[in-house]
Amino acid sequence: MTNFRVLLxxxxxxxxxxxxxxxxxxxxxxxxxxxxxxEMRWVRDSAEYFAAVIQAYRLAEEQLEKRAHGxxxxxxxxxxxxxxxxxxxxxxxxGRVEEGGDWSEESWKVWVQSERATAMPGAIVFIDRVRxxxxxxxxxxxxxxxxxxxxxxxxxxxxxxxxxxxxxxAESDKSGRWEEVRAGVxxxxxxxxxxxxxxxxxxxxxxxxxxxxxxxxxxxxxxxxRFFLLPNPLxxxxx
Ligand SMILES: [Mg+2]
Numbered sequence: 193m194t195n196f197r198v199l200l201x202x203x204x205x206x207x208x209x210x211x212x213x214x215x216x217x218x219x220x221x222x223x224x225x226x227x228x229x230x231e232m233r234w235v236r237d238s239a240e241y242f243a244a245v246i247q248a249y250r251l252a253e254e255q256l257e258k259r260a261h262g263x264x265x266x267x268x269x270x271x272x273x274x275x276x277x278x279x280x281x282x283x284x285x286x287g288r289v290e291e292g293g294d295w296s297e298e299s300w301k302v303w304v305q306s307e308r309a310t311a312m313p314g315a316i317v318f319i320d321r322v323r324x325x326x327x328x329x330x331x332x333x334x335x336x337x338x339x340x341x342x343x344x345x346x347x348x349x350x351x352x353x354x355x356x357x358x359x360x361x362a363e364s365d366k367s368g369r370w371e372e373v374r375a376g377v378x379x380x381x382x383x384x385x386x387x388x389x390x391x392x393x394x395x396x397x398x399x400x401x402x403x404x405x406x407x408x409x410x411x412x413x414x415x416x417x418r419f420f421l422l423p424n425p426l427x428x429x430x431x
Pocket of ligand 1: 273274275276277391392393
């Protein structure tokens with residue numbers, strides 16, 4: 193079959209014309225490899241992803257308004273994760289697909305240093321509201337110290353106004369760094385009551401881990417109240 197004939201058939205099919213011998217679409221192994229997987233396409237293309245993220249932020253804001261009530265301005269904080277919570281690295285993931293590679297330390301470093309992460313939907317509105325209500329915003333991320341300045345610039349460039357950014361030393365566990373925020377150690381803000389956590393990984397929430405999956409529902413009690421989880425089907429501790 194000539195290429196022209198194939199083109200005609202495809203065109204007539206797309207236009208809804210009858211085509212008795214419409215060609216069956218085939219995908220070459222190369223094209224399949226370069227096509228993002230379903231979870232990445234969900235993040236990239238679906239309205240549902242945006243809606244889920246914005247919904248979480250909106251519900252967080254409603255809860256926060258209640259929690260801020262009666263609390264002195266400057267006495268409390270919201271702790272947030274950075275990646276896939278405040279900023280999106282979908283550009284990195286799509287780039288890796290194009291290059292035909294998986295996540296790697298080296299390519300991640302290049303991405304972080306490029307400062308090209310974008311703001312997550314709803315994040316800036318939420319953060320601005322935290323500050324308006326008298327709260328402080330502490331971003332506790334597992335990006336490395338060597339990447340912290342690039343991260344800071346990236347956050348500022350996309351319009352995120354925060355009070356404290358704490359990157360990772362050696363320990364991935366964030367509890368020590370949350371405690372610094374609470375106790376006012378090295379934050380320049382004094383002691384703060386942490387009233388809410390926002391993240392995309394179960395480890396972004398105190399006392400939580402993957403074993404909760406099979407635990408009783410009561411373990412999830414703080415979600416939707418002081419813990420707000422954003423969807424991230426691309427990567428996480430669930431892997
Ligand atoms: Mg994250």
